[in-house]
Amino acid sequence: MKKLLTFVIIFSSISLSSYAASFNWTKHDVAIDNSMELYYDKKTVFQVGSYKYYWVLANFLKKVQDNNLSMIGHHMANCETNEMKLITMVTYDRPMGRGNVNYDYIGPEEDPEEFVWEYYDPKIMYGDMIKKICNIR
């Protein structure tokens, strides 16, 4: 019993400290054509004001362009309309947001005209992910 208690205390402190400063990706889905897979970080989904803010990771598995094998972005969603806006995006030359940074992009600064709400049907991969994110308390 004492051993079990010690284990639980250690596990509990490790699990709490791991919340600091690292992404904890949850796989959402893989595209039907296997071209990409999508992940999001549950622990950093926040409702602020009218919108949900969240981090997304995409691994590009096929038709890789400019050696961008993955991308991590910070997005915001309007849960009432299933629309999103991309705030920041960084592309990497290795999967899972590893390796060297290829491209660092702040959407509303670099392309203000492109910083518009985009609707995603919940039947498609990204739209379904918005729905899941919006259902997180």
Next chain:
Amino acid sequence: MKLFYKKILIILFSNILFTNIVYSATFNWTKVAKAKDGSFELFYDKKSVLRNGQFVYFWQMMNNLKDIEDDIYSSISHNMVSCDSYEMKSLTLVTYKSPMGRGSIDIETIVPKDLPDYFKWEYYEKKTTMQGLVLSEVCNQPGLK
């Protein structure tokens, strides 16, 4: 004695379960500093501190304690920092009519879009400014790669 351990185990398991649920989508503010004149205090959320590329991103909350203007008692912002130079930019800013990011929302701003003139790197001295103290905590957070 066995019953005692069982009770502690149950409490610990419930705690792990509870914290995992709560951490899904709620801020857990850590207070960093209060202004000398008591006019405001700054908090940040440790688990929101994340590096993506060359910058570190984090959520911050400010409580206005004195000289309240336009009924704005607090604000929450998402910020990016260059930990090499202690410069910061705010990406989003939401102001609230109650303390601790509660109450009705006053303004919701995507800074680079709505206030592009304010979307510029600002340097904060890490020991003598309130914001610098926050950046120091953020940039020195254990586990930050």
